Amino acid sequence: MTDPRLTPLAASLPDTVPFVGPETQERAMGRPFAARLGANENVFGPSPKAIEAMRAAAAEAWMYGDPEAHELRHAIAAHHGVGPEHIRVGEGIDGLLGLLARLTIGPGDWAVTSEGGYPTFDFHVTGFGGRIERIPYDGDRVDAKGLIERAEFAGAKLVYIANPDNPMGGHHGADTILEMIDTLPEGALLVLDEAYVEFAPEGTAPEIDPTDERVIRFRTFSKAHGLAGARIGYAIGPAPLIAAFDRVRNHFGLTRMAQAGALAALQDQDWLAQVQAHVTDACARIAAIAHDNGLVPLPSATNFVAIDCGADGAFAKRVLDGLVKRGVFVRMPGVAPLNRCIRVSAGTEADLDAFAQALPEALEEARAAD
Template identity: 60%
Template sequence: MRPILTPLAQSLPSTVPFTGPEALERRSGVPFRARVGANESGFGPSPKVIAAIAAAAGGVWMYGDPEVHDLKAALAAHLGIPAANVAIGEGIDGLHGLIARLITEPGDVAVTSLGAYPTFNYHVAGFGGRIVTVPYAGHHEDLGALAEAARRERAKVIYLSNPDNPMGTWWSATEIERFIAEVPEETLILLDEAYCETAPADTLPALDIDRPNVIRTRTFSKAYGLAGMRVGYAIGEASFIKAFDKVRNHFGVTRLSQIAAMAALADQDWLAQVVAKVAAGRERIHAIAAGSGLAAVPSATNFVAVDCGRDGDYAMRVLKALEARGVFVRKPMAPGLDRHVRISVGRDEELDVVAAELPGALRGAD
């Protein structure tokens, strides 16, 4: 009998790209004391966001606006571009899925760095695409090698995060602009700027909404503190932006998510405070690492990659030891990166826990 699933669907693994901290807590039976593994913002959303959600809770019987009109307009005004150049989706993950779908036929090539964001790869593979990886150059994504791979493979898409996840490093706007110029125009550049708010001022190229092969993705999940609300946005040339309407789940951005993101965007003072706290927290993680004799990678994000000083197996044991001590962190798995654990900037009391538990975790991993 003919199977119900398509051959492609049959071939895909049933997988979850990231294990949530809740799943780890269910296994251990003990809640984490420091939730610093998913690059969430422990400083929380703006109090004005919290108030806006509470005030709107009675209205959740209504579908959200499928055009996400008001949030799109507010974002466009904030960015100084037309609303026709902004698409809003269920987090950057949701947008990645739609982008992969719009551009990927079975066998099409996506170029990415070995160890970069796995959810992008998940979506590309989910449409039958072939992932071609380029190793990091030290702690940075290798712009020259990525562009070269795109040319060589006639890639359909090239994925780059700036600032980078999982290492926290960044390239300057000038270097990114040079990279964009080097990539063939028939290759879409998916420039993931999830961590743009915490990056130095010269990290982000000016918005060029006329270039049809560049899509930039940003999110309310990180510095704005709305990870649980799932609101990401894409900035790009209008015809590509319009293409999202071909495939998106039109009512997918919840009513409260739209309201929360509007309130978050309106409170730039809160964002500035969070950004300052993130900068201080990065320094503190560097100091905590140094206190145990470890180096850490300079970061433009809300997390820091700490070099555990030995190989990937050792770093994994450090991670497990931290978990056992109530500290949720994650780590890169790719060769060269895998000696690091990635610690998100949390609240002071969470970093207190990290400071208290890291020495013991390092001993426990021996």
């Protein structure tokens, strides 16, 4: 039953959600996962200084957080060498994508993204009545040129690309992104989601003039900085667009703990470097485990590895179910042909031991069901 007071748009929206949390699966199973490798979280955790900053802020939780996130915003601006008028801090990239969609997408407006790409972008565009063109991947990489061509054809307002990519883990070099910007149709905005960029090779993140009105880029503290549970990310973009977020955002929506934790995390670049090294090692081990089982790991510029299970989506789903059943939380892409893969996040040694143990059994079971 639908509430009769919903707007026609709200009434038309599906009841589906972009992701089901691992806790929901744990409740259904009646036990916790032994290894949490499905949400591309950072098992190596935030900087101890960030934890300490959040613990200190917890005692001050009776005060609202600064609605301007002034200190953090200025620190991020300084970190990137841009003015604070180009930075907007928000409740994760998810929250900021929602605000961007609200600002730019009205009923019937078009957005372009990749088929099988990050579903939360689609969720928000659809949620504001927008229409979506989805471009198939070019092999296992986002079809950057195809996105631009379709944007031109559709008269799209938003063109979304995650670089590095989720869920496949690949990346384009900065040159490709710069070429996308240069060929972007008039009136369109490139939405450059760089959630995983701290894990990518040098030369992935383009130098972009933040006054360039053709692009808004998103970064997060959820991945490399290990603060997924604090929900904080930011946008870098042209000042008039960044300013417009103030018209629609939840001004006191950022917690005090998140602001304090993010600031401390940003300032601890040594910890970040350690995390990057751990992630590199963990991804190499995931790839090795895949090889050991006769599977093909895709190259990763992120903190996860997509593993080609060598057959179709139904087969990969059986492998995934077998892993989940054995207490290893992983996810997989939602559409063919990407869904021949499962997606495994960088884990601790114990996490990957559990994965290494469960995978052969899950594979055997999946093959037996053929």
